[in-house]
Amino acid sequence: MDAEAEYNNRARVPGSAEIIATWMRDAEAFRTTWTRKRLDIRYGDAEPERLDLFLPEAEGPCPLALFIHGGYWQALSRSAVSHFARGLLLNGVAVAVPSYGLCPAYSLRTIVEQIRRAAAVLCVTTHQRMLAVGHSAGGHLAAMLRATDWPDFAPGLREDVVPAILPVSGVFELEPLLPTTIARALDLTAAEARALSPRFLPPPGGEVHAVVGGAESDEFRRQTRDFAAAWSGTAEEIPGANHFTVLDPLTDPAHPLTLRAAAMARRLASL
Template sequence: MDLQAEYDNRARVPGHPAIIAGWQRDAAAFRATWTEKDLDIPYGAGERERLDLFRPGPGGDWPVALFLHGGYWQALDRSFFSHLAHGFLAHGVALAVPSYDLCPQVTLAAIVQQMRAAAALLHRRFGRKLLATGHSAGGHLTAMLMATDWRALDPHLPADLVPAGLPISGVFELAPLLPTTIGAGLRLSREEARALSPRYLPSPGFPLHAVVGGAESGEFLRQTRDFAAAWGGTAEVLPGADHFTVLAPLAEPESALARRATAMALAIR
């Protein structure tokens, strides 16, 4: 198998620069027009340890979802994804979108810890459990949050701080990345790759719905299918969607994906 071809999504989708530019444009326009927001909330001391929160309205009694961005843990930041809040806010769900430090400047384990810190901050601020969702690398981070032993981090946190997850085009087994150009930037040993692979972690038994595009590589389709089966969740293939267009329905309030995401968030107690 040509693992480079299977996992190099930018090479597989020649039109990706225009799609990513569209994300950036739509996200900036959304931030400029949506008034119920708190930007640049620090969850740590670092420059990129910040999140943006978009609220459905005044007050604070609404479910909260956490969207974790992709980029193979090596690119992008929260500023590309603000517009995804459209699909959540229309159904009364707030959306938090954090940035995180990038590999190889930090380790993947450090990024996981940063996302745990962001989730913990949101719970302390709002007293709510969270739906985690994320794209690509963010799908991996979604699963890692679901698998976290929160009481070991802070005995005051609920054990089920993230009791539901909706990863989109996630990577749940990291070993196949190691021989690729993507893996080179992660600098993982085989042991570290295994320890940071949600596919091999015990299932937390929480609601899980994993989504992947029908036009994605065989490996992405396999990873989504195998991970959902291992954790007792459900898997969905979006017909015709590639690794980049698969994210678009999350910003559309009436899409099936946005409705499923918000229903999962609303079901959390």
């Protein structure tokens, strides 16, 4: 296997830089025009530990989702993906979009702790459980949230902070990344890569629906299938979608993937 070719999505997808530039413009426009929002909320002391919370147009109680950006834990921020909250918002689901520290300035283990802190703060302040949706590295972080022992992380916290996840093009096994250029900034040993791989953690139960693009590499598609099977979840391929366009459905409130995510979030709010 050519691991670099399988996992280096920016090199693999023609026009990836233009796609990400479009994300940045669309995200900025969305943040400007969406009226019900709370921007730049601190969830920790470090500078990157901030999130934006977008609320549905209708006031009143609503389900909650957390959308975690990708970038192989070393690129992007919440400002690149705000617009992917649109579909869920138009289905009545509030969406929190956090930033986190990036490698190599922050270790991957620290990033996991930051995202856990974001979810814990949201749970305490909103008194709600949440669906975690994440793209690429964010899919990995969503899975790590589901695997968290929450009372151990923060005494007094409920056990089911994140009972359900919908990772999109997630990375669930980190060891295959080690021989690639992607791993340089991560600075992981083989043991650390294994310990931080959700695929090999004890299955925590709950609802798991893993999504991948039908035009993604064999390894990304394999990882999604194997992770879903290991955690007794379901897997779905979006026909024709690459590692970046796989997120496009989330801007459409009527797309089946958006409707599925909204239903997952509503189930959490009703229990």
